Amino acid sequence: MKTKIRFASLALSLMFASGAALADMKIGVSMSQFDDTWLTYLRESMDTKAKSYPDGVKLQFEDARSDVVRQLSQVESFISQKVDAIVVNPVDTAATKKITEAAVKAGIPLVYVNRRPDDLNLPKGVVTVASNDLEAGQMQMQYLAEKMGGKGDIVILLGDLANNSTTNRTKGVKEVLTKYPNIKIEQEQSGIWSRDKGMTLVNDWLTQGRKFDAVVSNNDEMAIGAAMALQQAGVAKGSVLIAGVDGTPDGLNAVKKGSLLVSVFQDAKGQADGSIDTAVKMAKNEPVESAVWVPYRLITLQNVDTFK
Template sequence: MMRCLSMLLCLLISPLAWSEAKIGVAVAQYDNYIAYLVQAMQERAKEVPGGATLQLEDAGGDVVRQLGQVENFISQSVDAIIVNPADTAATRKITERATLAGIPLVYLNSRPEVESFPAGVVFVGTDERRIGQMQMEYLAEKMGGKGDLAIILGRLAHDDTRKRTAGVKDVLAKYPDIKVVEEQSANWERDKGMDVMSNWLLSGKNIDAVAANNDEMGIGAAMALRQAGSQDVMVGGVDGTADGLDAIKRGLLSVTVFRDTVGIGAGSVDAAVRLINKENLQGDIWVPVQLVTPENYQQFQSK
């Protein structure tokens, strides 16, 4: 009898050992970086004891659509939900719906603009303000503490855009001889980064360096500079994607900040599984970041 009770308790507290977990995943907008994240999540899901299936939905940048996707996950009684928020200032209803349904919720990559999370809700990602500081510290040093800087912003509604740019400006406050001469959004996209840079070049304004909020926009800007024959302008990116690392190798980017995509993606699945298993997991789970330069980029190519 005691043996039967023990087996029953094991079943109750360790559901993943006996059945496959269903995890709904809602991403803000599918792009190259999100593709890397999703790949890391899928690889980790294969390693979950008992298995885990991921149901992926793309909000296309639409807050209302993303909320509907989360509500669909809830109606399907998934075991956990992972959300890369379409707007970090508009996550309250997502959190409310998930907690009311008693379904664990993991935000990944972009932290909601709240001071704290209720029980059963966590965030997995990186310190975006520190990322902006690291990028600009490198550029400022290479600029010799003076010159004209252009900033290419991500999607304006995105908290990562605000925090990374705030980090850049934290550093600029220490360098009064570095002037911001241009600042415009390219919506995280390579083609738009190229268009923005091309327009700046046509205006004839001097630019010594570009701080882009991600690698994709930075690569686009660097391509426009190369086409115009402007080889001396430094361009910084963020993410350290495979394309970003290759851009450093090719001399398109001068610097990027490596965000551990595998750590973030796999970590979100790990967090979801731990919450499903009723582990006491709370608050923010920070993934370390590292500066990538022409001198050390090779050590990141295998990560």
């Protein structure tokens, strides 16, 4: 009888210990920047996901303010606080080596979210949760190319050049263009993900007298800026086709109104849920995939109402 009681007590203590571990779980999150529109939705969705756990999971958010050194310092601070896991949205996808090494050395699980590091050979204990940016560029350009009848001139609004999201989305666009030799790139320049910068660039090109039939933007914010510049210049809506990426609420509204012809939905909630779920599982020593891919989806006037 005493043995049975002892086993029962052990089982209960393990159960309570497990529950306490989850209730006390703390995850440090370093975001590349707080004032990016899409990343705000990602951050808010991560917070909602953390609060959805029965006992709650505490997130400590830090803003790297687009500073690589600041982000590394934030990760080192998380390590000194002995957090259970770390989630990083990298400032520069080519500068993640020190972050990876620090987390691995400390034995703390690390999840890169939204932006996959350039180093594809990540060690054990490091996972990425993202969407395949190459597909986003391919999807938007394929749709545009068909609407353009396979001919015309385009301009490309690039995101932040420090991010491989910019590189891969643009690479996807150019891969599609190899099938359409009569579509030419008239200009390409970085608008660093910004609506104001996208607007300024397109306004400058119009002032210079440049002619183009479509604007291919690495995100919705720059695409909306392009639409605003064209409207201010008196260009008839729809005469220059505009494509974005992200499917933000403003982007969806722009597709509805016809300011954008097309966008590609990047699932902020899917990436947020995936990153927090993965971090929690790793902290509990549960098995996870080395890379979690959240699919992109095309947004057009015909299906825009199905997105939220």
